[in-house]
Amino acid sequence: MDFNFKEEQLAFADALKRWVTKDYSFDARRKIVHSPSGVSDAAWATLVELGMTALPVPEEQGGFNGSALDMLVVMQELGRGLVVEPYLATVMGAEALKTGGGHPQLLEQVAVGALKLACAFTEKQSRYDLADIATTATAQDGAYVINGTKSIVLHGAQACSLLVSARSSGAQRDTAGISLFEVPSSTAGVAITDFRTLDGLRAANITFTNVQLPAAALVGTEGAAWDTLEHTADYGAALLCAEALGAMEAIFAATLDYLKTRTQFGAPIGKFQALQHRMADMYIHLEQARSMAILAAVKMASGDAAERRRTVSAAKFRVGQALKFVGQQAVQLHGGMGVTNEVMAAHHFKRLTMIELTLGDCDHHLQRFIAQPGFATDGEP
Secondary structure (H helix, E strand, O other), X not given: OOOOOOHHHHHHHHHHHHHHHHHOOHHHHHHHHOOOOOOOHHHHHHHHHOOOOOOOOOHHHOOOOOOHHHHHHHHHHHHHHOOOOOXXXXXXXXXXXXXXXXXXXXXXXXXXXXXXXXXXXXXXXXXXXXXXXXXXXXXXXXXEEEEEEEEEEEOOOOOOEEEEEEEOOOOOXXXXXXXXXXXXXXXXXXXXXXXXXOOOOEEEEEEEEEEEEOHHHEEOOOOEOHHHHHHHHHHHXXXXXXXXXXXXXXXXXXXXXXXXXXXXXXXXHHHOHHHHHHHHHHHHHHHHHHHHHHHHHHHXXXXXXXXXXXXXXHHHHHHHHHHHHHHHHHHHHHHHHHHOOOOHHHHHHHHHHXXXXXXXXXXXXXXXXXXXXXXXXXXXX
């Protein structure tokens, strides 16, 4: 298998890198983070112009039909530049629509940048269990009524439409009986509480009170949305691995530059052998994370759901280990400067910390990996 990136993929990455360098500087990002909305219309317009919103959308809906591997190079550059725009939330929503089926007009709007999406899958009691759903969808006169609350919805307040998981039948933690709905944010009964997260991004808690939806709002088949939810979460986790890779590359480069310029006892501290060993360890973690991030992106195209689950969880676990080590070492090697807001490395460290906690931390994905069929090869349960 050829793991070299194609010319088109490298062109996407180069375009993003040049834009981040020119227009998404440290100061520009800081102003966006502290703005009332926490995002930039100008930055979003540039992402649209560069074709980033069309990349994951099927050709039939005006997109480029990009694979998870195509998305890897994009997310890597967004991670390197610490871009806070609602891109991940939107492409995850697009993936849910693609997997669930139907709603081609929404995908067309995503492709041209006219529609931002957010996935409202998690609730306060569910942690990483996407099947733990207390939000209800009640069929009523050929329509649906949604009641419940979703927590920590990434860029929920910035989205035009929400992809909402709700229980239409079954017990609270059953995988059967889950339905998925497209809910415009402006729908009556939708209350959104926006807040800034540790890493400068935005999330929201969203309450649905007797929200009336037409039958056309249903994505896929009623009560059969579990596979769509799980696939979308795996897709998001694979993209987060790619974003973490870019952030780790940036924080590694910043640390190396600091060791070359910070002097002590008349010499750059990078000449001290103990610090060189720590940088070597960081590099090993980074390269192992790179291999797993690429593998996860490749396996997202696998028709074998069990293989996809196993590989994505293995990648999220290994990348989670790497980002902890690389981030913590970078902070320590920067000294007290490593935790100040004046240093970009501190912001990369915060983003890496949030990536570890998003869509399943190391403990969750290790347990999920072990639970997959075929893990015990010695015949023991």
